[in-house]
Amino acid sequence: MSAVLEETLAAIRPADQAAMRAAQERQSRLTKPPGSLGALETESIRLAGLAGECPPPLAEPAAVAVFAADHGVHAQGVSPWPQEVTGQMVANFAVGGAVVNAIARQSGAEVMVVDVGVAAELPPAVGVLARKVRPGTADITVEAAMSRAEAVRAIEVGIEVARLLYDTGNRCLLTGDMGIANTTASAALIAAFTGADPAAVTGRGTGIDDAMYDRKIQVVQRALSLHSPDPADPVGVLAAVGGLEHAALAGFVLGAAALRVPVVLDGVIACSAALAARAVAADSVAAMVAGHRSAEPGAAIALASLGLRPLVDLDLRLGEGSGAVLALPLVQSAVRVLREVATFDSAGVTDKNVSPAAAEGPRPAGRRVLVLGGARSGKSAEAEALLSDVDTVDYVAPGPLPAADDPEWTARVAAHRASRPASWRTHETRDLVPLLAEDTSVPLMVDCLSTWLSGVMDDCGLWAEKPDADQMLADRVDSLVSAWQTTGRQVVAVSNEVGSGVVPPTPAGRRFRDELGRVNARIAAVSDQVVHMIAGIPTRLK
Template identity: 40%
Template sequence: MTTTITPLSRDLQNELQEEINFKTKPIGALGSLEKIAMQIGLIQNTTTPVLSKPTIMVFAGDHGIATTGKVSPYPQEVTQQMVFNFLQGGAAINVFCKQNNILLNIVDAGVNADFEAHPQLTNAKIAKGTQDYSTAKAMTSEQCQEALEKGRQLVRKVYSEGCNVIGFGEMGISNTSSAALLMSYFTNTPIENCVGRGTGVDDKGLQTKIETLRKVYNLHIDAISTPMEALTAFGGFEIVMMCGAMLEAASLKMTLLIDGFIVTAALLAAHAMESDILDYCIFCHNSGEQGHQKMLEFLNAEPLLNLGLRLGEGTGCAVAFPIIQSSVNFLNEMATFKSANVSEA
């Protein structure tokens, strides 16, 4: 699999900075909005960027480890039940996407269920859940490649339809465990500092989760030397598919909206493959899941929001989007000192 992610061209940086500085405000007075305006302007290589057909893709998949009862208090069936909820419009991500005029696409990357056709559902199923990685690799190398390529294809499709800003969300019981394992590998952080409560395990459950994932990590680590091998051993189909989608989106010079812990785990893998991907990423929030802050520090990323969210689904992207839209709007619509006949300092 080859990628063509290029670092942002800085040719327009001085012109963009001048546009930002000479709006009717003190220099720097719009804080992070100015940084976002600069980033999106550079991504689109224009002083008048536009956010077109904003879309959030929620990737859903099941995990074999969930059937052991050692890492989540919820049964595996909740994944398919939540996908039904998304399709019926009843989840938080539905509410926030509707509020902010964001298109929503639910991707079945590997749910242990079959779904009827639905306008918002894309069937990209690799298999009905991964293997239990406490006894075997989560998936085969062929399945990993297939998931990456399907993620790429999905992004190419929405891009061809006019989308240039894409947010990533996920759903999958036990996927915080996969995210913790990937975080431990890519950031070289002890597993106990990566594992959180996920869907709400108690103290005893948290200790069991840590011990279980430590054994999983030790079982596979000697056979892992590449990002692909880490994804094959520890990933979920939804995480791998997100990784491929992110790589494709950045190669197409789209703006990537990054959600919380699991989405950032997928980005860690993509970053290990193509470090220039970070030029195209906006980190929407700091999750309440304990490992996320460490991930953000590893990537030297500054999140827009810190609301204690830990729901997933791409909700952080949807909630942050109006702020991102504001950054583009002020750049395009705010008067300059000259046009407004306002005296400069």
């Protein structure tokens, strides 16, 4: 690993939970109904966690870096466009004639173009940074796209560009890309990092017919079969099947995370590079903002894996950074709302924050609700009441299934199943993240997080004292919190409040109590509403 990369990784830190809690609390006091700004509120909280302060700094000025490179896999006939178009488009960017230039002028963003691997020799041009690592990659169906050293150098180029744009005053960075055939490499990267089927992540790119599309899928499959890339070795994956712009974009994301400034992801190329960045440094996800949901299928799979919710969904598939620049005003507005909107106290406006216990009729519910309580406190009934006016609910039971040697538990599960409305859909699983990531209007109810945690601790081998059990548990909890924070669904979760129950005075009991307390606190911090049940009486805590 190079010194530049080591220095960058050392500066990347997790999101600041105290700042996120402060942002959530401030959102609840602004002169608007809680949760009424939806994803903008979520992003403002995430940006506070990234900056480590509430409110976070303004996400402006902003700059988009368009990394340009060519791909040897173009020789396999995966694109109808000639490879020369990459260099021609770089010249177009330089004179301000591309789509990203037009949208950037509207959004007030600077555009920088970086030649990290264009096959042609480009003449010097204003606005084009010459950082060519090599003139295009090799054909990934024949050999590795580049050497490991070249992949590291391209990553360093991305870090250098992030630092350069930051040093010139930019406080929001946006990803851009240009490279004919780069969606083929993107599909290979997404399949390698997520384990998804190549056919599921391969799209039509710049617009190809059915025959070329089938060939493109086969090319991705051949490349993956040839190299067998190991997702635990992200630099190796980039070197084997990636592009020079992918590696540079991964470095750009890492550089932004180290500088603690947001980096707005564009489409499928940026999303595939973001997977590589996360594999290098998991905490870099805290800096990522999903600008839009690309029409390329791999983008949605990558965003779900990253736990990011796109701000814009317009069926875009251009690239260049166009979707990221379109989303820029939304990112900036999220911060301005948190910084500039008056609170109820400062504006002298009455805060209508009625406790569910005192309200008549259906109980009010936010988009993300946590219902806490001790045993037999009525917490599950309260959660169901919050969704009583909804016809269809995805009900998740993450606890153990009935077992022949535990008739009492079997009876409890049967009673729960029988009490649910016939229209509710039951999921008996501990795999909550994909359900939270689903883009659907059907509400989700999780009953309960305490049984989920118990099962996850067992899955991770905590009680068997597996060497990596603690890290596995931390990763599972981090994934859940991230998915909860970014979910677009209405979701209600039930959990045992450990302060309201009796915990066996054993090492295992104390460990479970401590872990559940942490899970409850983290989920509560990123929830819109928290209700505490005591003896069947709800009290709204948030």
